[in-house]
Amino acid sequence: QVQLQQSGPGLVKPSQTLSLTCAISGDSVSNNNVAWNWIRQSPSRGLEWLGRTYRRSNDYALSLKSRIAINPDTSKNQFSLQLNSVTPEDTAVYYCARGTWWTFDIWGQGTMVTVSS
Amino acid sequence: QSALTQPPSASGSPGQSVTISCTGTSSDVGGYNYVSWHQQHPGKAPKLMIYEVSKRPSGVPDRFSGAKSGNTASLTVSGLQAEDEADYFCSSYVGSTNWVFGGGTKLTVL
Numbered sequence: 001q002v003q004l005q006q007s008g009p010g011l012v013k014p015s016q017t018l019s020l021t022c023a024i025s026g027d028s029v030s031n032n033n034v035a036w037n038w039i040r041q042s043p044s045r046g047l048e049w050l051g052r053t054y055r056r057s058n059d060y061a062l063s064l065k066s067r068i069a070i071n072p073d074t075s076k077n078q079f080s081l082q083l084n085s086v087t088p089e090d091t092a093v094y095y096c097a098r099g100t101w102w103t104f105d106i107w108g109q110g111t112m113v114t115v116s117s
Numbered sequence: 118q119s120a121l122t123q124p125p126s127a128s129g130s131p132g133q134s135v136t137i138s139c140t141g142t143s144s145d146v147g148g149y150n151y152v153s154w155h156q157q158h159p160g161k162a163p164k165l166m167i168y169e170v171s172k173r174p175s176g177v178p179d180r181f182s183g184a185k186s187g188n189t190a191s192l193t194v195s196g197l198q199a200e201d202e203a204d205y206f207c208s209s210y211v212g213s214t215n216w217v218f219g220g221g222t223k224l225t226v227l
Contacts, residue, residue, distance in 0.1 A: 047208070047221075049215060059214040097163075103151065105165045
């Protein structure tokens with residue numbers, strides 16, 4: 001079955017870059033029938049869709065468009081999230097998720113990321 | 118603050134039915150038949166339970182059902198079981214490649 005395994009640091013300093021990776025097993029990052037998404041969850045903002053990579057193009061939430069990049073890595077069958085110039089407001093649990101049926105059918109385990117000096 | 122409004126809590130006894138609502142606007146829930154429901158146990162990854170308002174992915178028990186009326190979607194869990202105790206959140210596609218979510222409802226099986 002499809003599984004998503006997240007990795008990355010749990011602590012990032014303000015103004016630096018948050019970087020997370022989501023390794024895919026049981027599917028391919030090159031699968032044109034699904035999208036690969038990042039979503040975050042925080043007590044103050046709730047759940048928030050951040051962006052996706054789909055069919056070799058990317059879509060991002062408007063509020064983050066200037067700071068975010070999501071990239072596929074076909075050689076490792078994974079995709080990544082980079083969020084620049086982070087502030088404490090970016091503290092959240094970050095999830096990667098496969099997108100299909102106009103929703104998210106497989107989720108990663110989540111990574112708690114704290115932005116603090 | 119979440120875009121979709123859910124009650125913070127719901128409860129029922131084993132064997133009973135409970136319904137959780139998800140209220141949005143004509144720009145999200147009311148405008149698209151792309152409402153989904155996810156179950157999340159503490160510390161675990163969310164699990165898709167309902168998609169496109171009322172469809173169940175393979176493996177999800179038919180005790181779980183979804184519906185929509187106007188700007189409000191609902192999830193009904195029939196024949197409550199202890200393992201159904203979890204957080205449930207709704208989501209909706211809103212066009213322009215964007216999704217919004219509910220704040221979540223904690224379901225307690227008494």
